[in-house]
Amino acid sequence: MAVPPLFCYAGSGNEAVAMQDREGAMKPLTGLLGMVLVVMLAGGAAAQEKAPEPPKMTPEKQKICEEAEKRYQKIYGHPSGSLKKKGIVVVKMFKYTFCPPQVRVKPGTTVRWVNVDKRTSHSVWFRDTGKEESERIFPDPEEMVEMKFDGPPGEYSYLCGPHWKAEGMVGRVIVDLKAP
Numbered sequence: 785m786a787v788p789p790l791f792c793y794a795g796s797g798n799e800a801v802a803m804q805d806r807e808g809a810m811k812p813l814t815g816l817l818g819m820v821l822v823v824m825l826a827g828g829a830a831a832q833e834k835a836p837e838p839p840k841m842t843p844e845k846q847k848i849c850e851e852a853e854k855r856y857q858k859i860y861g862h863p864s865g866s867l868k869k870k871g872i873v874v875v876k877m878f879k880y881t882f883c884p885p886q887v888r889v890k891p892g893t894t895v896r897w898v899n900v901d902k903r904t905s906h907s908v909w910f911r912d913t914g915k916e917e918s919e920r921i922f923p924d925p926e927e928m929v930e931m932k933f934d935g936p937p938g939e940y941s942y943l944c945g946p947h948w949k950a951e952g953m954v955g956r957v958i959v960d961l962k963a964p
């Protein structure tokens with residue numbers, strides 16, 4: 785988000801330098817200032833807003849996610865992975881866990897969150913991007929959250945609004961050109 789204004793800034797700097805007829809000497813300096821600004825902005829954002837790391841795949845989480853997949857298949861009648869050929873990657877919400885906690889997807893992929901719990905509702909909140917929290921999603925095959933990731937490659941951490949703090953229910957989507 786911070787990149788376009790910075791590019792404008794660097795551009796107007798170069799124009800000013802050209803008018804002074806000192807292109808050769810000044811241009812590298814302008815470039816360097818631009819880089820310093822980028823680093824500072826990135827550092828500031830990381831310190832203030834970064835969502836917690838998604839949980840590691842412990843044996844306990846692995847078991848929860850295996851159970852979540854079984855429940856998914858029972859409810860929807862197909863393995864969650866079978867939607868991948870349609871460009872959809874499914875993340876199940878179950879027992880305060882995003883299953884899997886981290887997905888790596890190609891740009892243009894739609895990530896779909898579904899709740900396979902018995903009673904608990906969950907949400908999907910990309911707080912760091914300034915996006916609003918999704919509605920609370922109940923264990924109902926009619927309810928889901930979908931987001932298409934056609935923005936720039938990068939790592940996008942997200943939270944479950946009601947459970948990230950007490951239960952550590954957090955996840956991450958990595959948008960990667962080299963994703964399988």
Ligand SMILES: [Cu+2]
Nearest residue numbers: 906944947953
């Ligand atoms: Cu939750």
